[in-house]
Amino acid sequence: MKEIVEPLLRWYQENKRILPWRLDKDPYHVWISEIMLQQTRIEAVKEYYKRFMERIPTIQDLSEIEEEELLKLWEGLGYYSRARNLKKAAVRIVQEYHGIFPSKYEDILTLPGIGEYTAGAISSICFQKKEVAVDGNVMRVYTRVTNQDIDVTDNKKKKEVGDAIRKILPDTPGDFNEGIMELGETICLPNATPKCDICPLSSLCKAYLHHREKEIPRKIVKKEKKTEDLTVFLIVCQHKIALNKRSTGLLKNLWEFPNAPHLLSSKEALNWLGEGISVIRIQKGISNTHIFTHKKWNMQSYLVEIDFPLENYVWVSLEDIQKNYALPTAFKPFLESLIEEFKKSN
Numbered sequence: 001m002k003e004i005v006e007p008l009l010r011w012y013q014e015n016k017r018i019l020p021w022r023l024d025k026d027p028y029h030v031w032i033s034e035i036m037l038q039q040t041r042i043e044a045v046k047e048y049y050k051r052f053m054e055r056i057p058t059i060q061d062l063s064e065i066e067e068e069e070l071l072k073l074w075e076g077l078g079y080y081s082r083a084r085n086l087k088k089a090a091v092r093i094v095q096e097y098h099g100i101f102p103s104k105y106e107d108i109l110t111l112p113g114i115g116e117y118t119a120g121a122i123s124s125i126c127f128q129k130k131e132v133a134v135d136g137n138v139m140r141v142y143t144r145v146t147n148q149d150i151d152v153t154d155n156k157k158k159k160e161v162g163d164a165i166r167k168i169l170p171d172t173p174g175d176f177n178e179g180i181m182e183l184g185e186t187i188c189l190p191n192a193t194p195k196c197d198i199c200p201l202s203s204l205c206k207a208y209l210h211h212r213e214k215e216i217p218r219k220i221v222k223k224e225k226k227t228e229d230l231t232v233f234l235i236v237c238q239h240k241i242a243l244n245k246r247s248t249g250l251l252k253n254l255w256e257f258p259n260a261p262h263l264l265s266s267k268e269a270l271n272w273l274g275e276g277i278s279v280i281r282i283q284k285g286i287s288n289t290h291i292f293t294h295k296k297w298n299m300q301s302y303l304v305e306i307d308f309p310l311e312n313y314v315w316v317s318l319e320d321i322q323k324n325y326a327l328p329t330a331f332k333p334f335l336e337s338l339i340e341e342f343k344k345s346n
């Protein structure tokens with residue numbers, strides 16, 4: 001493995017992509033980008049990152065922002081607990097480190113939402129600490145270069161790979177970590193698509209030399225996701241729409257359209273709405289399937305028009321929802337369908 005260091009660093013210097021968070025080595029910039037990149041492709045992150053930095057340019061600003069506004073900025077990225085953890089970590093940095101990002105790996109690791117990978121990335125890139133940052137890209141490159149058929153999702157193996165990489169880290173550990181990740185993202189691609197013919201490591205790569213680059217890493221059969229059925233109610237009253245704030249679960253504190261478990265028939269839907277409501281019309285709306293990390297929502301909707309607003313909901317105009325309310329991605333197609341519905345009736 002030691003032999004890969006020089007060619008990798010050379011390749012990285014000549015080929016690294018110009019990314020907004022790489023323009024400086026500011027830990028705040030690297031931190032925010034790393035958290036965003038955990039769930040979204042680089043191209044999509046660029047726009048979110050730009051918007052985030054324009055509104056929240058410093059750790060102090062992040063520590064002070066209202067959660068509602070933060071979630072709105074995060075809207076579409078999913079995994080909202082990550083946004084909440086950013087704010088919690090910023091508050092700690094302000095309180096315990098006078099607003100200056102800590103430079104010790106051990107201190108970084110204690111911040112909410114920061115695991116070994118992110119702590120390693122920040123401390124090596126921004127503070128030149130010899131720490132490793134092992135993500136899926138690094139595991140793929142490592143297992144191919146060493147021709148090891150191991151389970152790349154196994155945390156024990158990940159730690160072993162981290163220990164092996166730590167031994168070969170050069171005096172520019174940040175460049176090495178970014179270089180190996182970049183190689184995984186752009187050249188040593190997953191599945192059967194590595195671009196070995198243009199790879200700077202091809203003469204050293206054991207999987208390539210043994211024609212095994214397409215077999216490694218071993219494919220892991222994913223468990224079937226649990227499916228939950230949901231009926232979504234798009235309730236309209238005097239040009240306002242009913243919203244509900246989630247009080248529990250993974251989308252806690254985000255806004256949603258009222259919804260009920262199971263796929264309800266129109267009769268069951270009317271029952272769910274309750275007695276005493278004067279329904280002007282109810283019609284079946286669009287359906288949507290949303291896939292989370294561990295489960296799947298199978299959603300259908302009803303468009304319901306009523307003539308008097310119910311007290312248990314917040315009533316908001318379409319424009320206001322779009323501007324000020326963070327709706328999870330799962331509910332976005334229903335918002336789009338409402339926009340279409342309003343256009344038709346105007």
Ligand code: SF4
Pocket residue numbers: 141144145187188189194195196199200201202203205206207208213
């Ligand atoms: S030679 Fe191929 S398999 Fe080996 S590191 Fe390069 S791209 Fe990956």
